[in-house]
Amino acid sequence: MCAVAPFLLPGLACAAPRAAPVLDVRPPTMATTYAEGVSAMWRGYCYDDDDGDIGALLRGIDAVVRPPKPADLPMPSVEFHAMSRRHGDHDADFMAMLRGIPSVRVRGAGHASVPMDAHGDTPTTPVVVLAAPRSYGDEGDSVTITKQQQQQQCGGEYDADMDATFRAMETDPTERxxxxxxxxxxxxxxxxxxxxxxxxxxxxxxxxxxxxxxxxxxxxxxxxxxxxxxxxxxxxxxxxxxxxxxxxxxxxxxxxxxxxxxxxxxxxxxxxxxxxxxxxxxxxxxxxxxxxxxGPTAYTFVDHFTRHIQDQEEGAAVRIRSLAHHLTDMALLDYRCVALLPSAVAASAILLARLTVLGYSTVPVAGYAIEDMRECIEAIYDMHENLQVWPGCAQMMADWELTTRHRYCLPPLSMLIGMH
Structure with missing residues (x-):
């Protein structure tokens, strides 16, 4: 049988007889957890000194739960307080170390004029002109490389390589x-x-x-x-x-x-x-x-041939490229264009797109003369003149007009004859 020892009030410590204990099952608390570590007398059934045991229990709980007071914390020593908070000679040692590091010296005249923002008094970041490496010239020279020069130096070689690669791939018999x-x-x-x-x-x-x-x-x-x-x-x-x-x-x-x-x-x-x-x-x-x-397609060549068109014809660049893609889409429907190289189809579409949007065009386009593009141009004109006969022509035309919100009319062939 399990015996439960009840708590007694101090005044009733010697009262007799004691009432029957009532079993009170409660979830464990900090007090019950701490009580497991007290002396063996509390675990037993002898309660001759209940007041002393409860007091010891409460003092122990207070020691565990109560936050530490300032008096309980370790205090710094007298030697610590005697130290200077300005680090004494440490600043001098640090500055000497910095002076010993080799660095690029900035001329004092460079700080005479700091560019200011026109909308406020806060100075902006000054524009730095870097000195050129000695391999570029004299020690006092400076190098300024513009975007156009970068395109001429790097972009030209890259474009030439890409063009040569595309032209070789489109003529590969295994992909024709x-x-x-x-x-x-x-x-x-x-x-x-x-x-x-x-x-x-x-x-x-x-x-x-x-x-x-x-x-x-x-x-x-x-x-x-x-x-x-x-x-x-x-x-x-x-x-x-x-x-x-x-x-x-x-x-x-x-x-x-x-x-x-x-x-x-x-x-x-x-x-x-x-x-x-x-x-x-x-x-x-x-x-x-x-x-x-x-393998490259006519769509690939339209993007390739018009990659720099925005620098020359900014307002009409998007319309020229979009119309050229649309014309190459329509050329897919004509079986006669299967025999033509994709670059020739793309050049023909770009030529007609420029004539339609701008009213003029530079010839030749991507190295193609008018004679080289005549067959493809005639096929495109033939489909536009017979939209209802060729399957898909009318649908492609309607889809393009719906997407771009534009309509177009191809220039008369007399313009092409005059360009020859």
């Missing part, structure tokens, strides 16, 4: 489609109108999901190269599956965040097939291309 694959490889089962209809659906798919800019050009390049390499059986359904898989692969190549916008399920829904068929078609596409996916 056949000029007559509709009649040779496809054996007449696919016509020019069928190709234009397929590209129209690819454009709608790319625009509907807001895929990366330039993905459509890369996808059409993939489709032309695959159709040049092997015959596609299965009619319109297989062609649509090839086009959707090409857009899906090209968009992921252009922008790695494409997977957050669409996946194989969305592609399968637009192609009218299953997810497995889309993934299989994508793998077959990449294998047929020999895993060479990075």
């Amino acid at each position: 489609p056949s000029e007559d694959y509709l009649s040779s490889t496809q054996a007449g089962d696919m016509m020019m109108i069928d190709r234009a209809e397929l590209i129209k659906k690819m454009h709608h798919f790319s625009r509907f999901y807001g895929l990366a800019m330039g993905a459509l050009h890369r996808a059409v390049s993939y489709v032309d190269r695959v159709l040049s390499a092997k015959k596609i059986n299965g009619g319109e359904r297989q062609r649509l599956l090839l086009g959707i898989a090409a857009v899906f692969a090209a968009a992921k190549y252009e922008d790695r965040s494409t997977s957050r916008k669409i996946d194989a399920d969305y592609a399968a829904m637009n192609a009218g097939c299953t997810r497995r068929e889309v993934l299989d078609a994508e793998r077959e596409l990449v294998a047929a291309l020999g895993y060479r996916l990075s």
Whole structure:
């Protein structure tokens, strides 16, 4: 049996008989926790000196809980108070150390005039002219390199290298489609109108999901190269599956965040097939291309040729670039442009865009003369004159006008003839 010792009032310490103890179960407190460390007399059942034990318990609790008073804290010694708070000779030693460090000496005349802010009395940071290294000239010379000089020194060499790389890649036979694959490889089962209809659906798919800019050009390049390499059986359904898989692969190549916008399920829904068929078609596409996916397109060359246009024509730069991209998009629909190099298509679009926006253009564009761009220019004019005949032309025109809030009219061909 468990016995519980009750607390007794001091005046009733010797009273008899004692009442039956009442079991009082309470959660542990600091007092009960501290009581575990007191003498063995408190743990027993002999309560001859209850007042003394409770007093000792309370004094112990007070020692634990009460915050320390200033008198309880250690006081600094007399020697500490006698020390100087100004560190005595430490300042002199520190200054001597600083004087021994070699440093660049600033002339006193440089502090005579400090530029002030026109809107306040707070001085601004002075403009520092750094002394040129000795390898640049005399010791007293200063070097001032402007942005234009940096572009001429570094940007010119970089642009030349990039242009040479793009020109070499676009002429690589392994990344060029056949000029007559509709009649040779496809054996007449696919016509020019069928190709234009397929590209129209690819454009709608790319625009509907807001895929990366330039993905459509890369996808059409993939489709032309695959159709040049092997015959596609299965009619319109297989062609649509090839086009959707090409857009899906090209968009992921252009922008790695494409997977957050669409996946194989969305592609399968637009192609009218299953997810497995889309993934299989994508793998077959990449294998047929020999895993060479990075060739430049007309979209690439438009950006490349107009990279410095803002320095010359600031107000019209955005419109020229936007219209040039739109014209190259329309050129995708014409099978005749497959035989042309992407750089020639881009140069033709830039020429027409400058004539449309500015009313004039400098020739040649990117090294192309008018004769070199004649075939592409005629194809673009032909599509504009027959918007309702070519599949996708009217839709591309409406989408561009809706996006840019602009309308345009190509200049007459007589302007191009006069430029020859």
